[in-house]
Amino acid sequence: MGLDPKALSGQAREKAMPEQKPQNVKPKQTADPLPSWNDNNLKRSILDFVTRVSTEGGADFVPPIERIAVFDNDGTLWCEQPFYIQLAFALDRVKALVPAHPEWRTTQPFQAVLEDDHQALGAAGMKGLLELAVATHTGMTSDEFDRIAREWFATARHPRFNRLYTDLAYQPMVELLGYLRASGFKTYIVSAGGIEFMRVISERLYGIPPEQVIGSSGKIKYELRNGVPVIVRLPEFDFFDDKEGKPVAIQKFIGHRPIAAFGNSDGDQQMLQWTAAGPGRRLMLLVDHTDAEREFVYRVSPMGRLELALDEAHQRGWTVVSMKNDWKSIFSFDK
């Protein structure tokens, strides 16, 4: 992979922790499973929820097969500012591919990307973004795309933190994922991000295997090329895993309702609603980006908004994490 091993130190422990756990494992009561969370009522409420649903014989016990936890990715598990990481990938790919596409120098939205003209890029809107996605994410086989994404992750760096993007997982959430799995949960990503893009890093960063990653996708096709089977990525959008799409994807891919859901934007509202509406004890949590010093402060941004979901969280008593107040550290490289 060629990744700097030091850059992965925060995830190393996580990776060593196998996703497949024996059932009915109890959380260790002695060691703190969430050391990067400040010791307050919010943290205690998470520990309380997990202990209750995983304690056999207790009133709130949930059988392991139903202990499903779903996580949004961008802004919930890793940084999404100033651009979604997948958008940064697409922009870099346009620059890498321009020698084979000289016409892009004078065609929008490509020209905007090549000239770092954020205003023109913004003006291109959703239609422009889809054109960029098609140009950079389709036309190759799935194996080729996997390789291209891996190579990008090995070197591309975040503009503010000057770290590999694989370093930008939120350490408290990585701990929470591991804690849930150690308590018999099966952990899923349910994100508007591209399913095959996230699968490249999900095991390494989060301990989540490819088959537990659900995302947006383009159409793909099976064919034989000189007798060799390949999966080809077609230039046609298939499924947008956001808002109402999230419970739909959960039903399709998982087939039962989660008992815990984690998000950070209005795109996660329906997933949290769907999770909340089942019987028994449940945990719905939103991450609120409140820390300008260590990360970013935003609720309304070009990378999504947190308005309707926050209103519903306040009405219904869902958990809202303030990154500034509730997280001792945000990234594994924080002191």
Add this chain to the structure above:
Amino acid sequence: MGLDPKALSGQAREKAMPEQKPQNVKPKQTADPLPSWNDNNLKRSILDFVTRVSTEGGADFVPPIERIAVFDNDGTLWCEQPFYIQLAFALDRVKALVPAHPEWRTTQPFQAVLEDDHQALGAAGMKGLLELAVATHTGMTSDEFDRIAREWFATARHPRFNRLYTDLAYQPMVELLGYLRASGFKTYIVSAGGIEFMRVISERLYGIPPEQVIGSSGKIKYELRNGVPVIVRLPEFDFFDDKEGKPVAIQKFIGHRPIAAFGNSDGDQQMLQWTAAGPGRRLMLLVDHTDAEREFVYRVSPMGRLELALDEAHQRGWTVVSMKNDWKSIFSFDK
């Protein structure tokens, strides 16, 4: 669930075996993990494959995260004659719903179902079957469909064996599923059958949880009904998980290539091709229905054909199981 516990005796052991196993569990060398398979070279080749890929340090070792095995369902894991079990369900549902749809008595293909007129039903073709599927499988919420299917499985019986359909899993394949999982495999169903129909029984019959069942599906929709979130089954087909659709679904749902694939018809050919084309040791297996006495004899039938896949199996040396010669017993109720 109201099911006859005796009818499940063959699956009871399987159900008690959790799907999630610790990694690197070695198959027990002492007990026979496949007692319903005749002791011959075919059985030894399966044991040899599983031992090789799961023995750490061996030349053929495959890390647990890549130990993915995919199984067709109809005709591979359970009986598909004289009708696919889901078709029997649809026919029974037409009869149950006719009081609310008196017009069906004089409208095809419903009239054919109500009059057990198999010739007229055959004449209605694929279009007729889709009409039956829409009439019996859509318009309700996913929770309602789940309940309807569970109730049907609790009482409906196979016309020849006079057994609950949940009794018609192939015992040798149930043993194989358990053996693979005990050897660190993750087992999946990849079937042209309806995804939500199979999920009702997959854990009970095969030890496969809902999230490891992939199948054909109709479009579904998330909505709030009086503030309560529901998933509604729409009268629109979405995805046909057969032939080229199987590797496509494997890529979409699982995201890595299996190392073992099991089928019984031309609908499974591409799934076996895709599995075979990866590096390292692989197992591709077809079940050939050769036992008129204990089950059925067929290769070409209205419920699918085994021709092209069998040719390719012979050319490439894939494993072909003769139910008559290779299986000591077929169902758990066989002596």
